[in-house]
Amino acid sequence: MRTKASVGLVAAGFVGFGAITSGPVDASPQPGFMGSSSSSVAGCPYIIWHLASSLVGDIHGIAYYSDLSGVSEVRGTMDSNGKLRLVLSETDTGNGPVGSIDGVAAGGHLVGTLTGLGCANGNVNIKQVQDINDIRNARGGGQ
Secondary structure (H helix, E strand, O other): OHHHHHHHHHHHHHHHHHHHHOOOOOOOOOOEEEEEEOOOOOOOOOEEEEEEEOOOOEEEEEEEEOOOOEEEEEEEEEOOOOEEEEEEEEEEEEOOOOEEEEEEEEOOEEEEEEEEOOOOOEEEEEEEEOOOOOHHHHHOOOO
């Protein structure tokens, strides 16, 4: 019993030492889209969007209801003309929005139509940002 406790303390010490000696992570800017959109269904919460985009046209991220009732995974692609298709899939965290978006990235915004289940219906118009890691980008960009 004493040996297990000692091994646990030593492991905790190494983890703690690593946390102390490693410096802050300097993340590269991650372009994407951030904002919120309303549902076309009366009485539904807003959908909050945090989407990262890559140079090769892949888009991934999360969407969740503003009342925090559920989170969904968002995956899709954008072609060289800015046309995009996104699919929202429910995760094991609540009942997030489920559906798909057909739209376009133009003029600094992602504009499209969300078609899905329940509250996951409506127009989407969210701001394109240079870095989704920059907290200042979380302030704006919705309907």
